[in-house]
Amino acid sequence: MSIKAVIFDLDGTLLDTLEDIADSMNAALKKRRFPPHAAADYRYLIGEGVVTLARKSMPAAAAQDPAAVEAVAQAMRREYEKRWDAKTRPYDGIAGLLETLRAKGVKTAVLSNKPDDFTKRCVDRFFPGHPFDAVLGEKIGIPKKPDPASALEIARRLAYSPMFFCCVGDSDIDMKTAKAAGMRPVGVLWGFRTAEELSANGAAHLCKKAADLIELIN
Numbered sequence: 454m455s456i457k458a459v460i461f462d463l464d465g466t467l468l469d470t471l472e473d474i475a476d477s478m479n480a481a482l483k484k485r486r487f488p489p490h491a492a493a494d495y496r497y498l499i500g501e502g503v504v505t506l507a508r509k510s511m512p513a514a515a516a517q518d519p520a521a522v523e524a525v526a527q528a529m530r531r532e533y534e535k536r537w538d539a540k541t542r543p544y545d546g547i548a549g550l551l552e553t554l555r556a557k558g559v560k561t562a563v564l565s566n567k568p569d570d571f572t573k574r575c576v577d578r579f580f581p582g583h584p585f586d587a588v589l590g591e592k593i594g595i596p597k598k599p600d601p602a603s604a605l606e607i608a609r610r611l612a613y614s615p616m617f618f619c620c621v622g623d624s625d626i627d628m629k630t631a632k633a634a635g636m637r638p639v640g641v642l643w644g645f646r647t648a649e650e651l652s653a654n655g656a657a658h659l660c661k662k663a664a665d666l667i668e669l670i671n
Contacts, residue, residue: 477533502568587607
């Protein structure tokens, strides 16, 4: 089945955002006198939205208090506002990948569990020359990935059946989203998670570098 559209995850797939997220979350934790984490630890904490990130990052006892979790999440948002693009960069080969997909007439979209405003801001900041056909982040009232609702909304907007899409991401959440939406799950190995996690959650293909996705679509 030919691929006519690609839905990309953002963090860990298009952009290496790990250090800016880690620095922001650690600053929020310190304000509450909670211990910080090494940047590498955040590879397994992010991916499910800022509230879940706050809960996972906090000490277990404190994380039982919804008000405390919300306070840390709000502090994280404020801290991230200060430094969201300080260290964040596109991964190697992504710019060329997007250019090639555009030249081939393949539609592209971004679907993230990052808040919608920051998702759009990141895309505008780091990919100003690429016209994505849809960009969606976390919004109140819309289920986050791995619920397939947002992926199916993108399919509706782009006017293709889900069978003509592949979902590209670096985590189990992305693979589960693709499977639930009836799209082809493609895992990338340059992001935050492992090949084992991606394969165990249904990845049909694994890409070691951006050019591998072009070969897959060809």
